[in-house]
Amino acid sequence: MPKVSVRNPRTGRNDYEVEAFSQPDVFDISYRLRQHQDDWHKYGIEERVIRLKRLATTLHRNLDSISAALELDTGRRRIARMEVEGVIASLETWTAQPNTAQEQAWTKGKSNPALKYRSQKVPYQLVGVISPWNFPLVLSMIDTIPALLAGCSVLIKPSEITPRFVSPLAEAVKEAGLSDILGFVTGDGETGKALINCVDAICFTGSVETGKKVALHAASRLIPAFLELGGKDPMIVLASSDIELSTDAALRGSVLSTGQACQSIERIYVAESIYEAFLQRLVQKAKTVRLNADDISTGELGPIIFEKQAKLLESHIRDAVDKGAAVLIGGEIRNIGGGLWMQPTVLSGVTHNMRVMTEETFGPILPVMKFSTTEEAIALANDSDFGLSASVFSGSLEESEAVGMELQAGAISLNDAALTSVFHEAEKTSFKDSGLGGSRMGLVSMERFLRSKALIANTGTPTPISAFSEEKL
Structure with a gap:
């Protein structure tokens, strides 16, 4: 497998390499994550909460190794550690939230009392996350956590500029028993394209120029793109x-x-x-x-x-x-x-x-x-x-x-x-060229990853075709 060199921002030297995953490589990992998503969803949100709490625990146990990798990639120490602590806090916050995506019970129709309906929330099977180089861990997990909580499997592709954190993060994920539904691929833009080809929804954080390319690629596959792009x-x-x-x-x-x-x-x-x-x-x-x-x-x-x-x-x-x-x-x-x-x-x-x-x-x-x-x-x-x-x-x-x-x-x-x-509780969406899609903050963030299925029941008798006869006018 070819390699991508990684530059150390404090020395200017390329002193690290990551594998560049090809389309077949990404497909294989995607297939594995898809195979386990149904079980993950069927656990129910209460069990998913328990398992994500384990991830918070293993992240805390691996805090030093993850923050050390972030430090090498970004050239800053305190903020590197704050990134890990912030993700742990985010997991603790999400797993303490009430279930806002409860499925609706049967409701009697207003237009026809013989009809009633209920909804089912269906997660996307596999969500892709392409994250940027400036806050490598936080911006990899800001979409990942609510997607996992919703019942999706997730595949993360970090920036090739700052990918060192993936190895210790993957170890924490493995320790938490979540490797079957949370995976990682590394590489450059070609790996990113391969990722979009293999997922059911894509989350991207980065520049407007690249975001537009992601949106076009997603549109060609008719999958949703949730984009947080540049700012001024x-x-x-x-x-x-x-x-x-x-x-x-x-x-x-x-x-x-x-x-x-x-x-x-x-x-x-x-x-x-x-x-x-x-x-x-x-x-x-x-x-x-x-x-x-x-x-x-x-x-x-x-x-x-x-x-x-x-x-x-x-x-x-x-x-x-x-x-x-x-x-x-x-x-x-x-x-x-x-x-x-x-x-x-x-x-x-x-x-x-x-x-x-x-x-x-x-x-x-x-x-x-x-x-x-x-x-x-x-x-x-x-x-x-x-x-x-x-x-x-x-x-x-x-x-x-x-x-x-x-x-x-x-x-x-x-x-x-x-x-x-520092404050992620308030719902917000991006205006103009700064993004596309629902809020990644607030409780509604999880709802982006759930589709609504309507079940409509007739408690009376079906209408015969004769009811639509032209003679009825």
Whole structure:
């Protein structure tokens, strides 16, 4: 089986390999997972809950090995460990939820009392999950857990950029006794295509460009595609905002995980009356953010995981400067020991004719633009092809809420930023080019993986064909 080389983001060296699964390989694994799905479904949700609790236990037992693999792939230590802890917490939350997908009992019809009906919830037999490189574990499991709970088998294909976690995760899955209904394949885009050919529904997290290809491929097979794609999240800072609090939220929301998160703040709009004070304080705070280049156990910012992303960041900054923007801090990619790092980069004088304000950046860049009226701020925030999430900061919840109601995005953080990274209970869907399909958050997430079958019974006598005779007019 051919191999795919994996780059270490801290050293820049390819120091790991994974197998590149072919179409026949993926088919064989898919067939095995399908063979066991019916038994998994027939266990019932109560038994599935018990077995998924075992997975939480084995993940906890393998926490060190999984987080160590994530650390190598992403170049960050604390967030790697938080990923594993977050998935364990997610399993514990899901298995503590009431069954929201209970099948309906017989119900008497309203139009004809002789008819009654009930529903049956039927899971997709095999769900495919294609996950991205920025949060390898969390974004592999965010769709997997509710799909398993619904009674599906699941096949995961991680990004070839960050696949090391699969080996220790698969060991935890095996220890939990779930290998028959939860499998893994590794490889590049060709393996992803093979996966879509073998599943009954596909979940994809990644770029808009690739998401469109996934959607087209899924459409050719007439299977559903649940897509969470790119973002260009705006943050509106109204005149009543507290400068200290709003700059804290803006900085963390923009540069946490080196800005390599879909819900990162990528555009900041500040009321002109506080613009200079906000900008000055933001730059002061950005200066205190430390790289973890010399010691992974110190600092706040890890490396740029995907080296091609570094070139995109440079091109966005260059385009902005060429069109009149000023770099107040940062602005350069630094090669340290073969890895690529970037300080928080604050830009002023930005406009919407710059790529940094219209295209997804996925890095620690904070372009700040002033506005004169709330209506202008809303118009600027909505002037985007993306609609994943957004943030509003003001002196009161009521003022922030009023603005948030006008924004064209799936989740709005009020008086904070990027809250969907820590709060998964609220149902949301993506707007515009940021995605397709039902919410992956909230209790409704599981319902995406269940089809409704209607059983309709006649308690009277069947209608004869003579009832439709033309003479009856």
